[in-house]
Every structure is written in structure tokens, then in C-alpha cells.
Amino acid sequence: MRMGIRRRTELAPYLFLLPNLVIFTLFIVIPTLANFYLGLFRTSPSAPPQFVGLENFRYIFTVDDLFKRSLSNLASFMVFDVMAIVVLSVLIGVLLNQSIRGRGFYRSAFFFPVMLSPVVIALVWGWILNNRFGLLNAMVSRIGLDPQPWLLKPDLARFWVVAVHVWATVGFFAIIILAGLQSIPASLYEAAEVDGSTTLQNFFYITLPLLAPSIMTVSLLSMIRAFEIFDHVYILTGGGPGTATMMVIQYIYRAAFELDQQGRASAASLVLFVILLVLALVQYRIGKQKEAL
Amino acid sequence: MRSIRLVALLTLALVPAMVWAVGGKESSAAEPAQTVIRFTWFTDGPDKAAIEAVIADYMSANPNVTVELSIVPYAELNQLLATQASGGQAPDLARVTEPYRFFDYALDLTPYVSPGFADQFLKGSMMMVRAPSGALVGFPHDLTMNGPFINVSLFKKAGIPVPTGKVTWESLFEAASAVQKATGVPYAVAADRSGHRLDGIVQSYGASFFTPDGKALNLQSANTTGAFKYFVDLHKQGIMPLEIWAGGSGYVGGNQQFINGQLVMYISGNWQVAQFASTIGDKFEWAAIPNGFNAQSGGMPGGKFVMAFKGKTDPKEVGKFAEYLGSKAAVEKYASMAMFLPARNDLIASGVAYPVRTDVMNVFSAGLAMMPATAYSDNYHLKFGPVANVVRDRLTQAIADEISFDEAMTRMQREAEELMK
Structure with missing residues (x-):
């Protein structure tokens, strides 16, 4: 009798896990395996799939300039996006942690864009940045400067893609930093004050080191989100001008749905999967280390 | 007593069975079995009401048939049909743009339509619905045809005559550019960001995406x-705006x-006519040239096909409905209401009376007869869609000054060759 109860108790967690496990297997594991399988075929809507081994991988890495282009675009986007998010989220987090009037309002205001749909954000910014009828050029003209083709010059378009994404997401990361800041004991600042420390010294010698785990979380999360970027860019610039802002997911979309090359798209998505997996593992390891501390 | 109870119970048990049997017999004599035909449709706008009216006519003439029209967005059509067909859940009929995608799941209509049915339609377009x-x-x-629209009011305001007759693209664009400069409007010429629209322009120069036999690029x-x-240079000279071709991905229109x-x-193309007629109204005078x-x-055909899928519905009923949809009366009604060009030879010859702007539609109809053969062979090539997208994207790189024109051509050829394998 007691054995039966113990066995049931041991089985219970697995039973609770089972529904999630089934869904995860159906919608994540099986499609991932199927994706790898599809990546070994040349596909066409007018002919049966043809087994080509690793040819799709060879093609995207050695022949196709657009895959390399989308990877380098993504890398540069990620570097600037993550840097800007880390710096700004710390800055905003520190400011929002001060005892200032209307602190609640500012916290809400910075978080507000996070709740907006990426499509809405991209459409609104697309209108603001329109070179002929946009709000920004209207303002620029009013102060006597020449209107600029903000989204039609490669460098300007790259800048605005990062800027709009940072604007849309930095509020979320600032909240993580804010939580980190609030976990720093006030006694440390009090002790430093007794020792005659300045505000700047407090920031560099107390706040920043103790905020390191939060900054690391922000860096990794923003890096993963940067890798998954699609809708902001697709609607704002369409990957253009030319391919100046084409990211890997858009490359995959183009290969699968505009060129009917599902095999090639699968190969590219597997490469992205591996990169994301490595990033997720790094994040997991760091999380474990934090727990150990 | 016991036997009376038994008889009563048996009688009670038999009553529902008798009612069912009699009723069933009566209803089967009065109402023939109902056939449900599932018809998937994507809409370009004004055609929704048109196809609904055509279907309503069929259902009132055939009360034993219910046609279930299912409207889906064009962006999801191919994926949806592929998923449904592979799962054995394809609709009986669907409006498609690339029938070859679904040849494996298609129903051969030959035994279910009249012997001369296929000969009633444009020969070039029929190539698309013949499986290997x-x-x-x-x-x-229904057919579409590419072509230019002009803002006649702006031409009048600029005092520049509207070009007529056989005029080169260069002359057309010079005239439009002169009108733009004289009137101060922001844009002279814009073409939809589409390989199909581009092909319609370049056909005029004896150019094509594929060789006439379709065997090579x-x-x-x-x-x-x-x-x-020349097309890239038009952007560099500012005659065509960067916003359309360099400012987006996939299809970008200049209709707004x-x-x-x-x-x-x-x-x-002519599919814009209904929208222009209702949206522009009296704001300014416009025409097609x-x-x-x-x-x-120049010019390119385009068109939509009605395709039959294998399924559980009686193929005779599917064939009968398909033949009705392709009949002169149904096509005429549909083309007139939806402002499309008919694909039936007899209606192309006689013309269709449209509710508005028949003059504009006639410009496109007249263009159908002038289109070069390579326009058809390009458009109906199995690889046209993907190759046209490669052409579009690589020329965009040159337009945006990302790479040189020569480099764009090299990369275009390399990528298109990969698609031809």
C-alpha cells in the first residue's frame, strides 16, 4: 500500500509534465528534425523533392552572397543593438531608480513601447521617416536643413533599424536593470558615503559591479531577441535599400516563399537554430553560475 | 395480460421505425441528395461580389447543389492549399495563379466536361492547366494585362499632349518627366515593384526572362x-522614385x-481600374494608354485559373459546376462586374460591356492581341515567379547603389541558374 502511494507520488511530476512535453515534442522537436531532413533536399513546387545531401549548406555558405550578407547584417545589427540597449537600459534604470517627481509616470512611459505591436511601431516610424511626407523631414525642413532619405540610404537605414528596435524594446530591459538596482543593499552606499565616496565613484565601484549579473542577462536576452529580428525590419525597410538591412529570417522567408527553395530555407534556419542554441546554453550556464553564487 | 403488454411494447417500438421508414422514403422522393461543392477563392477586391453573384445563379438553377465559397488571403493561398491537399482535405475547386503547384492533387476534368470545353479559352493560357x-x-x-495609366489632368495642366499610338517607352517617360517638372508633382513614373511588371516593360525591347522554348534563361x-x-538608369536619373523599388521588399505598389x-x-495593370474608378472619382481625369x-x-498577361482537386465530392457535379463557371454567360457576368478581361476567345472577340470605364478596359483588351509571344512563354514558365523575384531583387541592389549593374547581372544569373536546376 505504502509502496503504491510512493510510486504514485514519484510519477505525479511526470504526469504534470506530460501535456507540456507532448506539445513541445509535437511543435518543437518534430518540426526541428523535419527541418533538418528537409534541408537535405532540393525542393520545387513543380517536381518531387530531390535528395542533395549537404548541398544546400554548401550553397548558402560558399555560393550565395545574400546568406553571408544577411549574416553580416545581423551581426552588425546585433552589436549596435545590444550595445545601445545595455547602455541605455542602465542609464534609464538608474534614472528611474532615483527619487524624482512623477517616477511612476516615467517608468510607465519607458515601458509603454514594449506593449505595442512591432507592426504598429514599424508603420508609425515608417511614416515619421518617410522621405517626402514624413514628420522628421518636416521638422528638419522647418529648421532650414535639407530633408534626408532616412530609409533609402544604406547607412541611414541601418541606423534607423537599430534606433527603432532599441526604442521599442529598451523599456523591457530597463525594468530588469531596475530590479537589479533595487536588490543592491542601501547599506553599501551608506558605508561609502561615510568614507567620502562621490556619486560617480558609487556608480563605478558599487552599482556597476553589483549590477553585472543583470547586465549579463540583458546582454544575452537582447542578443537572442536581436537574432530573431524580423517584423520591425521587414515592415520598416523591407530589408532594403537593396539588401542593406536584410536579416537572416528575411533571407529564410525569401528562400522559402519567394523562391520556392524550402530546402535552402531549412538549411539556413538550421544555422540560425544552432547559433540561438549556443546563445541559450551560454545564458543557461551563466544562470547556473549565478545560482551557485 | 402478459401477451397484451408484449404486443403494446412491440407496437411502441415499431412506431418510430415505421415513421422513419415512411418519412425517409417521402423525403428521398421529394428532395434529391444535396451536393456540397467546396470552392476556395482569393479576392482582388471587386471580384468577390461578382463570383458570389455567379454562384448564386448556379445554386438557384441547381437547388440540389450548395457551393460553399471560402475566401482566403492571397498571401496564404498556396500554403493553405498545399497543406489541405497533402492532408486529403483539398477543396473541390480553387482559384489559383500557379496551377502546376497542385498537379499531383488535381482532378482530370476531361471526362466531366463537354469535349470542346478547352478550345473555348485562349490557347496560351490553357497551357497552364494541362498537367504533364x-x-x-x-x-x-480571368485575364489581366499590364499597362500604363496616366493622370490626364496633369498632362492638360502642363499643356503637353498625351502620347498616342505606337510610342517608345523613352518618349512616354520623357513626356511624363516633362509633365512632372511643369506641374511640380513629386513623381514622374512609377512601376510596381514586381518582376512581372518589369517584364512587361522590357518585352518591348525584344527582351525576355526565358528563351522562347522555355529551356534556358x-x-x-x-x-x-x-x-x-535602362530600367536601373531611370531610377538613377530620378524619373522613377527610389521609394517603390529600393524602399521595400516583395511587392510594392505605386497605386496610392x-x-x-x-x-x-x-x-x-487592368486590375486597378475598378479601384481607380471608385477611389479617384471626379478628383482628376485619368486614362490608360x-x-x-x-x-x-510591351505588356505581360496575367491571370487566374479555376482548378479542380480530387476529393470526395461527385466529380460529375464538380465538372458540371466548373463548366458553368467557364461558360460564356458566367464569364461575361463575372468579367463585367469584377472589371477583368475574359479568357474566352468569343468574349475577347466581341468585347465585354463594363459598368464603368469601358474605354480604359478596351485599351487593355486591345493590348492582349499585340503582346509578343515571349510575354506568354515567360509568364507561363514554371519558374517564372521565382526567377522574376530574383531579377527584381538583384536589380534593386543596383538601383540602391549597393553593387554595380554588372555585378547585379552576374549574381542574378547565378541565382536564377540555381533555380532552374
């Missing part, structure tokens, strides 16, 4: 390269700029 096995899997339902021929170069009266010449004529006429 020879099966007749559908019919061309023709992107590197002198005519095609020259025409592509035209509707707002900011564009002198807009290269699109023939495609540019350099070595030959």
Missing part, C-alpha cells in the same frame, strides 16, 4: 541586359501615389 500527363485540371478564368542576352540597364494625384504615369512600343509592343 495531359490531364485537364482547370481553365483560365535569357537574362544575359543583349536585349534583356540593355533593357534592365497615383490615386493621390502625385504621380504622372503609373505602370500596373498602350504599352511602350520599341522593337515590339
Whole structure:
């Protein structure tokens, strides 16, 4: 009798896990395996799939300039996006942690864009940045400067893609930093004050080191989100001008749905999967280390 | 007593069975079995009401048939049909643009339609609905034709005559550019960001994406390269705006700029006519003019097909409904209401009376007869869609000054060759 109860108790967690496990297997594991399988075929809507081994991988890495282009675009986007998010989220987090009037309002205001749909954000910014009828050029003209083709010059378009994404997401990361800041004991600042420390010294010698785990979380999360970027860019610039802002997911979309090359798209998505997996593992390891501390 | 109870129970048990048997017999005699035909449709706008009216006529003439019309967005059509077909859940009929995608799941209509059915439609378009096995899997339902629209009011304001007759693209674009400068509107000429629309322009130079036999690419021929170069230069000279071709991904239209009266010449196609008629109204005068004529006429056909799928519905009923949809009366009603060009030979010859702007529609109809053969062979090539997208994207790189024109041509050829494998 007691054995039966113990066995049931041991089985219970697995039973609770089972529904999630089934869904995860159906919608994540099986499609991932199927994706790898599809990546070994040349596909066409007018002919049966043809087994080509690793040819799709060879093609995207050695022949196709657009895959390399989308990877380098993504890398540069990620570097600037993550840097800007880390710096700004710390800055905003520190400011929002001060005892200032209307602190609640500012916290809400910075978080507000996070709740907006990426499509809405991209459409609104697309209108603001329109070179002929946009709000920004209207303002620029009013102060006597020449209107600029903000989204039609490669460098300007790259800048605005990062800027709009940072604007849309930095509020979320600032909240993580804010939580980190609030976990720093006030006694440390009090002790430093007794020792005659300045505000700047407090920031560099107390706040920043103790905020390191939060900054690391922000860096990794923003890096993963940067890798998954699609809708902001697709609607704002369409990957253009030319391919100046084409990211890997858009490359995959183009290969699968505009060129009917599902095999090639699968190969590219597997490469992205591996990169994301490595990033997720790094994040997991760091999380474990934090727990150990 | 016991036997009385038994008889009573038996009688009670038998009553429902008798009622069911009698009732069933009566209803089967009065109402023939109902056939449900599932019809998937994507809409370009005004055609929804038109196809619903055509279906309503059929259902009132055939009370035993219910046609379930299911409207889906075009962006999801191919994926949806592929998923449904592979799962054995394909609709009985669907409106499609690339029938070859679904040949494996198609119903051969040959035994279920009249013997001369296929001969009633444009020969070039019929090529698309003949499977490699020879099966007749559908019919061309409505046609489209590329061509330029002009803002006549702007031409009048500028005091520049509207070009007529066989005019080269260069002359057309020079005239539009002059009108733009004289009137101060922001845009002279815009073409939809589409390989299909581009092909309609370059056909005039004797260019094409594929060789006429369809066996090879023709992107590197002198005519095609020259025409592509001219198209890129139009953007560099500011005659065509960067916003359309360099400012987006996938299809980008210039219709909004035209509707707002900011564009002198807009290269699109007859599917815009109904929308322009209702949206522009009396705001300004507009018209369609023939495609540019350099070595030959420009222009590209396009069209939608009604395709039959294998399923559980009686194929005789599916065939009968398909034949009705392709009949002269149904096509005429549909084409007139939806402002499309008919794909039936008899209606092309006699013309269709449209509710508005028959004059504009006639410009496009007249263009159908002038289109070069390579326009058909390009458009109906199995790889046209993907190759046209490669052409579009690589020329965009040159337009955006990302790479040189020569480099764009090299990469275009390399990527298109990969698609031809």
C-alpha cells in the first residue's frame, strides 16, 4: 500500500509534465528534425523533392552572397543593438531608480513601447521617416536643413533599424536593470558615503559591479531577441535599400516563399537554430553560475 | 395480460421505425441528395461580389447543389492549399495563379466536361492547366494585362499632349518627366515593384526572362541586359522614385501615389481600374494608354485559373459546376462586374460591356492581341515567379547603389541558374 502511494507520488511530476512535453515534442522537436531532413533536399513546387545531401549548406555558405550578407547584417545589427540597449537600459534604470517627481509616470512611459505591436511601431516610424511626407523631414525642413532619405540610404537605414528596435524594446530591459538596482543593499552606499565616496565613484565601484549579473542577462536576452529580428525590419525597410538591412529570417522567408527553395530555407534556419542554441546554453550556464553564487 | 403488454411494447417500438421508414422514403422522393461543392477563392477586391453573384445563379438553377465559397488571403493561398491537399482535405475547386503547384492533387476534368470545353479559352493560357500527363485540371478564368495609366489632368495642366499610338517607352517617360517638372508633382513614373511588371516593360525591347522554348534563361542576352540597364538608369536619373523599388521588399505598389494625384504615369495593370474608378472619382481625369512600343509592343498577361482537386465530392457535379463557371454567360457576368478581361476567345472577340470605364478596359483588351509571344512563354514558365523575384531583387541592389549593374547581372544569373536546376 505504502509502496503504491510512493510510486504514485514519484510519477505525479511526470504526469504534470506530460501535456507540456507532448506539445513541445509535437511543435518543437518534430518540426526541428523535419527541418533538418528537409534541408537535405532540393525542393520545387513543380517536381518531387530531390535528395542533395549537404548541398544546400554548401550553397548558402560558399555560393550565395545574400546568406553571408544577411549574416553580416545581423551581426552588425546585433552589436549596435545590444550595445545601445545595455547602455541605455542602465542609464534609464538608474534614472528611474532615483527619487524624482512623477517616477511612476516615467517608468510607465519607458515601458509603454514594449506593449505595442512591432507592426504598429514599424508603420508609425515608417511614416515619421518617410522621405517626402514624413514628420522628421518636416521638422528638419522647418529648421532650414535639407530633408534626408532616412530609409533609402544604406547607412541611414541601418541606423534607423537599430534606433527603432532599441526604442521599442529598451523599456523591457530597463525594468530588469531596475530590479537589479533595487536588490543592491542601501547599506553599501551608506558605508561609502561615510568614507567620502562621490556619486560617480558609487556608480563605478558599487552599482556597476553589483549590477553585472543583470547586465549579463540583458546582454544575452537582447542578443537572442536581436537574432530573431524580423517584423520591425521587414515592415520598416523591407530589408532594403537593396539588401542593406536584410536579416537572416528575411533571407529564410525569401528562400522559402519567394523562391520556392524550402530546402535552402531549412538549411539556413538550421544555422540560425544552432547559433540561438549556443546563445541559450551560454545564458543557461551563466544562470547556473549565478545560482551557485 | 402478459401477451397484451408484449404486443403494446412491440407496437411502441415499431412506431418510430415505421415513421422513419415512411418519412425517409417521402423525403428521398421529394428532395434529391444535396451536393456540397467546396470552392476556395482569393479576392482582388471587386471580384468577390461578382463570383458570389455567379454562384448564386448556379445554386438557384441547381437547388440540389450548395457551393460553399471560402475566401482566403492571397498571401496564404498556396500554403493553405498545399497543406489541405497533402492532408486529403483539398477543396473541390480553387482559384489559383500557379496551377502546376497542385498537379499531383488535381482532378482530370476531361471526362466531366463537354469535349470542346478547352478550345473555348485562349490557347496560351490553357497551357497552364494541362498537367504533364495531359490531364485537364482547370481553365483560365480571368485575364489581366499590364499597362500604363496616366493622370490626364496633369498632362492638360502642363499643356503637353498625351502620347498616342505606337510610342517608345523613352518618349512616354520623357513626356511624363516633362509633365512632372511643369506641374511640380513629386513623381514622374512609377512601376510596381514586381518582376512581372518589369517584364512587361522590357518585352518591348525584344527582351525576355526565358528563351522562347522555355529551356534556358535569357537574362544575359543583349536585349534583356540593355533593357534592365535602362530600367536601373531611370531610377538613377530620378524619373522613377527610389521609394517603390529600393524602399521595400516583395511587392510594392505605386497605386496610392497615383490615386493621390502625385504621380504622372503609373505602370500596373487592368486590375486597378475598378479601384481607380471608385477611389479617384471626379478628383482628376485619368486614362490608360498602350504599352511602350520599341522593337515590339510591351505588356505581360496575367491571370487566374479555376482548378479542380480530387476529393470526395461527385466529380460529375464538380465538372458540371466548373463548366458553368467557364461558360460564356458566367464569364461575361463575372468579367463585367469584377472589371477583368475574359479568357474566352468569343468574349475577347466581341468585347465585354463594363459598368464603368469601358474605354480604359478596351485599351487593355486591345493590348492582349499585340503582346509578343515571349510575354506568354515567360509568364507561363514554371519558374517564372521565382526567377522574376530574383531579377527584381538583384536589380534593386543596383538601383540602391549597393553593387554595380554588372555585378547585379552576374549574381542574378547565378541565382536564377540555381533555380532552374
